[in-house]
Amino acid sequence: MLTSRARRTLEAVDGQTLAEMRALRDETERFMMRYKFGMDEVITKLSILREEFSQAHDYNPIEHVSSRLKTIDSVMEKVERKGVEPSFEAISETITDIAGVRVTCSFVSDAYRIFNLLAAQKDVSVVQVKDYIGNPKPNGYKSLHAIVEVPVFLSTGAVPVTVEVQIRTIAMDFWASLEHKIYYKYDRQVPAELLDGLTQAARTASELDENMERLHREAHGLPRASPAIEA
Numbered sequence: 001m002l003t004s005r006a007r008r009t010l011e012a013v014d015g016q017t018l019a020e021m022r023a024l025r026d027e028t029e030r031f032m033m034r035y036k037f038g039m040d041e042v043i044t045k046l047s048i049l050r051e052e053f054s055q056a057h058d059y060n061p062i063e064h065v066s067s068r069l070k071t072i073d074s075v076m077e078k079v080e081r082k083g084v085e086p087s088f089e090a091i092s093e094t095i096t097d098i099a100g101v102r103v104t105c106s107f108v109s110d111a112y113r114i115f116n117l118l119a120a121q122k123d124v125s126v127v128q129v130k131d132y133i134g135n136p137k138p139n140g141y142k143s144l145h146a147i148v149e150v151p152v153f154l155s156t157g158a159v160p161v162t163v164e165v166q167i168r169t170i171a172m173d174f175w176a177s178l179e180h181k182i183y184y185k186y187d188r189q190v191p192a193e194l195l196d197g198l199t200q201a202a203r204t205a206s207e208l209d210e211n212m213e214r215l216h217r218e219a220h221g222l223p224r225a226s227p228a229i230e231a
């Protein structure tokens with residue numbers, strides 16, 4: 001429902017400007033849709049891996065998969081913050097996390113296993129990997145981040161689409177979501193004692209991950225693993 005002021009503004013816009021505005025709206029919708037399709041493809045790949053792995057190995061390495069598409073406002077905020085030229089081409093080349101998929105696993109070795117299985121697929125190209133599990137952030141943040149490119153097949157042909165995939169354990173995810181809420185609550189000015197508490201909690205979460213994986217291995221008679229990204 002338009003306000004009378006908005007209606008008056010629209011009435012003052014000439015036909016050509018209105019047509020250009022509509023064309024831009026349609027192009028923006030098409031641009032964002034590609035990311036949704038790319039995200040759906042990655043989710044399907046993960047569902048297949050999850051189901052097939054469970055069937056073949058009687059074990060499920062994926063606990064949970066969630067996804068989010070950035071809003072146009074959030075994309076534009078990042079475009080401004082990073083000083084990116086506001087064209088669809090420049091945005092698609094520079095902003096690689098418009099589509100995001102988060103995978104939660106039980107164990108650290110599963111996080112690397114899922115990444116390696118996804119990266120080995122023929123139609124998946126790995127653009128960038130940030131291994132914050134092997135190299136945690138100073139605040140204790142741990143997660144395996146990958147920017148992958150998948151082809152999306154449209155009626156006009158195939159287009160490559162980037163999707164950010166974050167893979168982590170339940171303990172890492174629990175920590176990251178609390179840390180995110182605390183940062184949001186304090187508008188990034190988190191009191192020092194809370195920051196110390198978060199760093200300590202990150203250590204506890206890592207210890208929990210190590211202990212749980214050791215127990216799992218012992219219970220199943222599995223050898224000690226040194227999980228890593230496969231070339």
Ligand code: 0O2
Pocket residue numbers: 097100130137139141145175176177179180
């Ligand atoms: P959202 O809403 O989750 O997308 P860049 O993405 O290039 O601007 P950067 O830091 O180079 O920034 O990317 P990086 O390191 O791959 O991290 C991007 C995302 O990882 C963040 O996205 C968070 O989701 C997550 N992340 C990174 N560091 C932390 C951290 O210290 N704590 C928590 N809780 N999450 C983190 P966005 O864009 O911030 O938000």
